[in-house]
Amino acid sequence: MTAPAPIAAEPPPLGVYIHWPYCARICPYCDFAVVRDRGRRGEQAALVDAIAADLTAQAMMLGPRRLVSIFLGGGTPSLMDPKAAARLIDVCRSLWPGSGDLEITLEANPTDAEADRFSAFAAAGVTRLSLGVQALDDQSLIFLGRNHGADEAGRAASLAGRIFPRLSLDLIYALPGQTEQAWRETIKAAAGFGAEHISPYQLTIEAGTAFDRAVRRGSFAPVDSDLGARLYDETQGSLTALGFHAYEVSNHARGEAARSRHNLIYWRGEDYIGAGPAAHGRLTVAGQRLATETPRAIGDYMARVRAAGDGLLVREFLDPRAQAEERLLMGLRTDEGVGRAELAALSLFRLPELVEAGMIAADPARLVATPAGRLLLDRVTQMLAE
Numbered sequence: 001m002t003a004p005a006p007i008a009a010e011p012p013p014l015g016v017y018i019h020w021p022y023c024a025r026i027c028p029y030c031d032f033a034v035v036r037d038r039g040r041r042g043e044q045a046a047l048v049d050a051i052a053a054d055l056t057a058q059a060m061m062l063g064p065r066r067l068v069s070i071f072l073g074g075g076t077p078s079l080m081d082p083k084a085a086a087r088l089i090d091v092c093r094s095l096w097p098g099s100g101d102l103e104i105t106l107e108a109n110p111t112d113a114e115a116d117r118f119s120a121f122a123a124a125g126v127t128r129l130s131l132g133v134q135a136l137d138d139q140s141l142i143f144l145g146r147n148h149g150a151d152e153a154g155r156a157a158s159l160a161g162r163i164f165p166r167l168s169l170d171l172i173y174a175l176p177g178q179t180e181q182a183w184r185e186t187i188k189a190a191a192g193f194g195a196e197h198i199s200p201y202q203l204t205i206e207a208g209t210a211f212d213r214a215v216r217r218g219s220f221a222p223v224d225s226d227l228g229a230r231l232y233d234e235t236q237g238s239l240t241a242l243g244f245h246a247y248e249v250s251n252h253a254r255g256e257a258a259r260s261r262h263n264l265i266y267w268r269g270e271d272y273i274g275a276g277p278a279a280h281g282r283l284t285v286a287g288q289r290l291a292t293e294t295p296r297a298i299g300d301y302m303a304r305v306r307a308a309g310d311g312l313l314v315r316e317f318l319d320p321r322a323q324a325e326e327r328l329l330m331g332l333r334t335d336e337g338v339g340r341a342e343l344a345a346l347s348l349f350r351l352p353e354l355v356e357a358g359m360i361a362a363d364p365a366r367l368v369a370t371p372a373g374r375l376l377l378d379r380v381t382q383m384l385a386e
C-alpha cells in the first residue's frame with residue numbers, strides 16, 4: 001500500500017512595510033524620517049525604482065513566504081502617484097504568493113481626499129485606508145500643525161468609508177487644555193464616521209521635534225500624568241461602549257476582522273521586510289532572527305541600492321536575549337500577551353511581584369498585562385526585562 005504523500009507545510013507569513021518619506025507639511029510632533037514634498041517629482045520616480053529593486057533583492061534572501069500584508073506608510077503615501085503605488089503593490093505580489101485576504105494599507109491625510117484619487121488607490125489594490133484625522137475640532141488641528149480643518153476631516157472619513165473596504169482613523173489626545181468631556185465627544189464623533197478601527201495615541205514630546213523646542217521655550221506644557229491617565233481611561237471606556245475592543249494599547253477594532261493584520265505582525269514577532277528610506281525589518285533567515293535597517297536619507301538609500309542591489313545598511317542577527325526583550329516589549333502591548341516559552345532567555349525574576357500587584361495576569365503559559373498594567377506598561381516591561 002502506497003503511503004499518502006506528506007502535506008506541504010504552509011509558508012510562514014510575511015508583511016512588507018514601504019516607507020514613503022514625503023509630506024506636504026512637517027507636523028511639529030513628528031520625529032519620523034520625512035521631508036517636504038515640494039519640487040521632488042524626479043526624485044520620487046527614482047525612489048520608486050529603488051524600492052522596487054530593494055524588494056526584489058531582499059526576496060532573494062528568503063525562502064518561501066506567504067504575503068499577508070503590505071503597508072504603505074510614511075510620511076504621506078497618499079501624496080504618491082497612484083500608479084507608483086500600483087507598481088510597488090504588483091512587485092510585492094509577484095515576489096511572494098499572497099493569501100486570499102491580503103491586507104494592503106495606505107496612510108492618508110484628509111487634504112488628499114479626492115474621490116478620483118481615492119478610487120485610483122483602491123483600483124491599485126489598497127483595501128484599507130489609515131486616515132490621519134488626529135483631531136476633529138479646528139483649534140486642536142491648528143495646535144497640531146495640521147493642514148486640514150475639522151469639516152475636511154469629516155468629509156475625508158465619509159468618502160474613504162464609501163471607497164475602501166476597511167477604514168481606520170488616527171487620533172491624538174492629551175493636548176494642552178483638553179478636557180475629558182471634549183475627548184469623549186471627539187471619540188464619539190470619530191466612531192460616527194463608520195470606521196471599524198480607531199487608533200488613539202497620547203501626545204508625546206519627542207526629542208528634536210518642534211514641540212520639544214516649544215516646551216523647552218515654555219510655549220506650552222504637556223498634560224500632567226494624572227490627567228493623562230484619566231484621558232486614557234476615558235479612551236478605553238468610551239470606545240468599549242461604542243463597540244470597539246482594545247486589542248492593543250493604542251488600537252481598537254470592531255471585531256477581529258477589523259484588526260490591523262500588519263501591526264499584528266509586529267506585535268506577534270512575525271517576519272516583515274522594510275523598504276524605502278529609514279525602514280526597519282525583521283526576518284527569519286537560516287533559523288536566526290535578522291534585524292535590518294535602511295539609510296535614513298533618501299539620497300543615501302538610493303545610492304545604497306545602486307551600489308549593493310539592496311537597501312540594507314544594517315543587518316544584525318539578534319541574540320536570544322535581544323529577541324526575548326523585543327517579544328516582551330511588543331507582545332505585552334496586546335490582549336494576546338506573549339508566550340512564556342518565547343521569553344526563556346529572560347529571568348523574569350520580578351514577575352511574581354507584578355502578578356501580586358495586579359499588573360500581570362496569573363497565567364502559567366502567557367504573560368498578559370492587566371488593564372492596570374497597560375496603564376504603566378513602560379515600567380512593567382522594564383521591570384520584567386531586568
